[in-house]
Amino acid sequence: xxxxxxxxxxxxxxxxxSVLSQEINKTYSCKEPGFLTEKLKIYDSFxxxxxxxxxxxxxILGQEYLNFGxxxxxxxxxxxxxxxxxxxxxxxxxxxxxxxxxxxxxxxxEIKSLKSEFNSIINSVENFKNFxxxxxxxxxEVQRYFFTKDYILDLSENNKEKFSQMFIGSSExxxxxxxxxxxxxxxxxxxxxxxxxxxxGCLQGAQSKNNLTPKVKExxxxxxxWFDENLNQNELIEFLNKSNVDKKxxxxxxxxxxxxxxxxxx
Numbered sequence: 065x066x067x068x069x070x071x072x073x074x075x076x077x078x079x080x081x082s083v084l085s086q087e088i089n090k091t092y093s094c095k096e097p098g099f100l101t102e103k104l105k106i107y108d109s110f111x112x113x114x115x116x117x118x119x120x121x122x123x124i125l126g127q128e129y130l131n132f133g134x135x136x137x138x139x140x141x142x143x144x145x146x147x148x149x150x151x152x153x154x155x156x157x158x159x160x161x162x163x164x165x166x167x168x169x170x171x172x173x174e175i176k177s178l179k180s181e182f183n184s185i186i187n188s189v190e191n192f193k194n195f196x197x198x199x200x201x202x203x204x205e206v207q208r209y210f211f212t213k214d215y216i217l218d219l220s221e222n223n224k225e226k227f228s229q230m231f232i233g234s235s236e237x238x239x240x241x242x243x244x245x246x247x248x249x250x251x252x253x254x255x256x257x258x259x260x261x262x263x264x265g266c267l268q269g270a271q272s273k274n275n276l277t278p279k280v281k282e283x284x285x286x287x288x289x290w291f292d293e294n295l296n297q298n299e300l301i302e303f304l305n306k307s308n309v310d311k312k313x314x315x316x317x318x319x320x321x322x323x324x325x326x327x328x329x330x
Contacts, residue, residue, distance in 0.1 A: 090241060091103065091104070092240060092241050092242065093242055094122075094165055095238050104122055104155070104165055105120060105128075106120045106140070107120060107121065107130075107195070110202050115134065115135075117133065117206060118134075119132055119186075122165070124305070126301050130186050133155070139154065139156055141153065143212040143216065148307070149175065150170040150172075151170070152167070153165065153166070162238065162239065163241075168231070174230075184208050185205075186205065255296075262287070262288045262291060263285060267281065291303070
């Protein structure tokens, strides 16, 4: 886990009266080295007390997820949870039409079991562009935001072992503002790209362990081919969004790998 992760969690966000007109209704094309080009969209801003909040979305593997965050000095900080997943986002100030997106992912059944009177409507929204919040709904989202933030901050300070167990990875994106705000997301050949990345990831993992033998190469190709032949694009995206535990369970259930009788074996 990178050192600056702790900076985000201990950072106290103060309210800001800055004008937000330049922050909203923007679309960015985000790149992570070796992975697909994703999207960051900033939709709308909301005044609360003397602070600012915003709705934004991040597209991961072709699936767009709406989020709720707080603005501080041009940066966006998001603490969002859905079912067993919790994400922490830091989106930098735009410089030269570019923003940096840092996303930290946590996963645990405990997250799903959190007891809170503040139930978000964000996860049920379908029309992101025209979505708005009433005063009551905004109050609820803000309180849920701080409830989630306080929960993960408390873990990072007072239960580092559980915090580490729940942390499943981070991603860094370089996001460049699109010139044509209305251009459609490019989804052609996405499945082929994902399949290729699965095979390449398998090969890179073996290479890092100095185990890139001909049999391993055949295994990686077999593994990627199974997903290509048996899952459509949406099913593949659903698999890739699973936790590591659920991925392993899926692979065992389908007998793809893991035993001498598996479809793909070394």
